[in-house]
Amino acid sequence: MTKTDVLSLAILGMVAEQPLHGYQIRKRLGAELGPFRALSYGSLYPCLKRMVADGLLVAEGEDSSAASASRRSRIAYALTADGKARLDDELSSSGSGAWDDDAFDVRFSMFGKTDSATRLRILEGRRTRLAERLDEVSTSMQRVRDRHDAYTAELHRHGLEQVEHEVAWLDQLIEHERSATRGDNSTSASAGKN
Template sequence: MTRRGAALELAVLGLLHDAPMHGYELRKQLIVLLGWGRVLSYGTLYPCLKALGKDGYIVADPPAPKASKAAKAAGPEAVRGRRNRIVYRLTAEGKERFAQALEESGPAAWDDESFGVRFAFFARTDSPTRVRILEGRRSRLEERLENVRTSTQRGRERADSYTLELQRHGLESVEREVRWLTGLIDRERSGGYGPSDDGPAADDTADENSNHTTEN
């Protein structure tokens, strides 16, 4: 499974853990959660749902018919003829798989494809795991910063002003995320967020990093 596929699987399990959804609503929620900067096609979503169903993590249930007033007035045949949306729900095995996934804190949880999804479910992740993921992500970005700075210095004389501006923008974006991660790590180590706390402040930096991870 690709990294993006694994992130999509986790996102589906997490969203269905909250409540059953039909495909249309699930797709809308996934687009918000994943923040990939593009529309998530049904051609990507439905193979994932099929695979999760095959593994026993989700089941597809046809919902009870909901007839409009016009359909009811037309009689029972019209009601039965309405097309109903399939509703997907998590099985006990799916809930267990989701819980196991939240315990994972290795490199796969730090990468650009997965970090935003993992962060979205931090409220259900224990603090030590959150800290390991945040520290891993910060370490990866710090390595990236060093590499980019080195390559930028080497190519500065050959680069035009637009290339240099793009490189500066990239460096500043990564530096902001490193500072944001450091603040989160410090908060976790000092006790984390309490039951009445809404979590990280909804500033531009948090929004950027929770939904749109830094590109390679």
């Protein structure tokens, strides 16, 4: 079974469009999830190996035909049937921990390949998670206020504001998703950028 972690999921999603080699995967991961969260090769390559061993990917040595007599050492990774099945499974399941910061971002970046119902489920799950955070933080703000530390209080106030902002963002997306579902149930990706 080998649980699908966030990184594996991101790789599955990335390789689904076209075979890629490790170096490219790392760059795209950096581009999609934010460049400052770039991940090291020391994480990536072992993960790719594991996924090949698990039968989710195949490693293809560059084809030595036609155009390119160059570049021998590159290894392109492509989805196997199992890998495709696993990806489809994850894409429709709003899986185990899709509400964590990282997992949510990965899931969201794949919304273009996700059906509307699952998109909605993920957005709502994330919203619920943030709402929980919201009242945990406001509860602890009370306690901090009692201990008269203005800077700590300010830190919490700002944290709260950030979470509130994210909730508002989700509400917009959810609203958008719902109205799109009422009209037609296409998989079109058209998030509002007003």
